[in-house]
Amino acid sequence: HLKQWLHLFRVIRVKETEYKSTPHSSYLKKKTATGWLIFLFPDCVFRWEEERYTDGSKWRFLEHKGPVFAPPYEPLPNKVKFYYDGKPMKLSGSAEEVATFFAKMLDHEYTTKDIFRKNFYKDWRKEMTSEEKSIITDLNKCDFREMSEYFKAQSEARKQMSKEEKQKIKEENERILQEYGFCIMDNHKERIGNFRIEPPGLFRGRGDHPKMGMLKRRIRPEDIIINCSKDSKQPKPPPGTKWKEVRHDNKVTWLVSWTENIQGSIKYIMLNPSSRIKGEKDWQKYETARRLKKCVDRIRTQYRDDWKSKEMRIRQRAVALYFIDKLALRAGNEKEEGETADTVGCCSLRVEHIKLYPKLDEQEYVVEFDFLGKDSIRYYNKIPVEKRVFKNLQLFLENKQPEDDLFDRLNTSILNKHLQELMDGLTAKVFRTYNASITLQQQLKELTSEDSIPAKILSYNRANRAVAILCNHQRAPPKTFEKSMQNLQTKIDEKQKQLSAARKQLKAAKADHKASHDEKSRKTVEVKRKAVQRIEEQLMKLQVQATDREENKQIALGTSKLNYLDPRISVAWCKKWSIPTEKIYNKTQREKFAWAIDMAEKDYEF
DNA sequence: TCGTGGACTTGCGTAGAGCAAA
């Protein structure tokens, strides 16, 4: 039975006389008659200590089952009708399918947007028969409401399904996961990240995207490139179909790829974050950031020096780097105009995105940033800068129009080339990682004190929040936010009433005791005092929770936790303050950070 | 040097699972 799982374990044998201890907690131990101790370790314990390939290859052996395709289109029942100009009209299969995509989004605001409608209509027409094309000439005369109602009823029906039916679906999903969700890479069975091919639908994009509403077409086996090792069992395409290509490229980590039709970019199926290959890369990332820590002072001195350079390009580079370092801005690659939403990062900032104030509210040399960053999230910040930076900015703005580049002599590749010279492996994004992690470490030191576990966790969240604010990780306030805040407030009010009632009782008991001086009334006072104390604690907890939630209204902690904070800092913090790792990392996160949980001790220093 | 394709990381929104309160 063990044999099939043997690749998941590492067996180690030690002479009993030589055994001292093991730092790892999870293992099976057996003693042999001849004085050997046999340990059976889950292989995740050792995978981080495995040799890495030095020739740039990522694996030697790779075997998987290929992707899971989106289910085929199911035509609408005849009773569900589409109406054109008030009259029912039966659509051809492919025109109907695309129409259902629109119908499913009918409740969304963006189906009312001009660009969305125009793009959709254009792509929809391509799917129509020539007869349909001649009849349907105006999207405004199309009535998708009955279709929309049908889908709503269907999703309602899904919710109302019996337990058994739901269980059956769950089991089927589990079976597919077991079959397609794992692969063998070298000696490990690994979880695959996204083994399902994206279903067809209408492209949305984020922010003001010029391509919103376009048809994202269905991916067929003929679009798929399979990557696996030569000596593996190759995945089979569905009956009657062929793969576009099967290749054996071990310089890359993906298992499956295809080209998407909206931007023409390539999409991949890759491994889950818990995999060795992702974990090691993640670890490396934080090691690079730690190397930056060692030389960041030197780099800061240098860019401050460069503010005085007689060359404009060097001054621009130095000011940009200052922003990247101080404000954790992204690099800001150029983007093709008209292909995506208009967003910028540091190097692509335009004149219109900053305002200079020699003096503002008692502060000197204030720069106001206001621009849309990644995912069209607004970055708004007013910060005082050093005089030299301010003067340089004034210089960069001279004789420019609002739509001109602020740093016209700079782009990300120039900047990164420079950074590479300052430190091996240094790029703009390393500053984000470094500043995020170092901030967490500092904040944890500052905020954590000897206190209850919930209070310590609040401190952790606050430290995490400081980082999220630095990195501008925002979220739309949850739809239920106001309500849940209200609920919490109701609870607090109730607690307060309880508290004043309890205090009254305590007072009465005290008075009683003063009058009688007997043992019984003394005990009552004690009991009442304890009750007051308990309620005070509960009230405080609720208030803390309310503060935490309020502070978190528009801030998303997940992204920084997952991508910017060296998990070893958090693990060390947990160990130092005796907090179970489960309190700060859920199951998925613990799997992703297995390497850190395994290697960080309580004295770990980023 | 520049443009482009390719690979990989980062990022937000949301469906629905799961859990606690009613």
Added chain:
DNA sequence: TTTGCTCTACGCAAGTCCACGA
């Protein structure tokens, strides 16, 4: 058991950065 809310997993868009070829 139902309802209401929170949390997690997932989906997929949108960044970064590098290699390559003209």
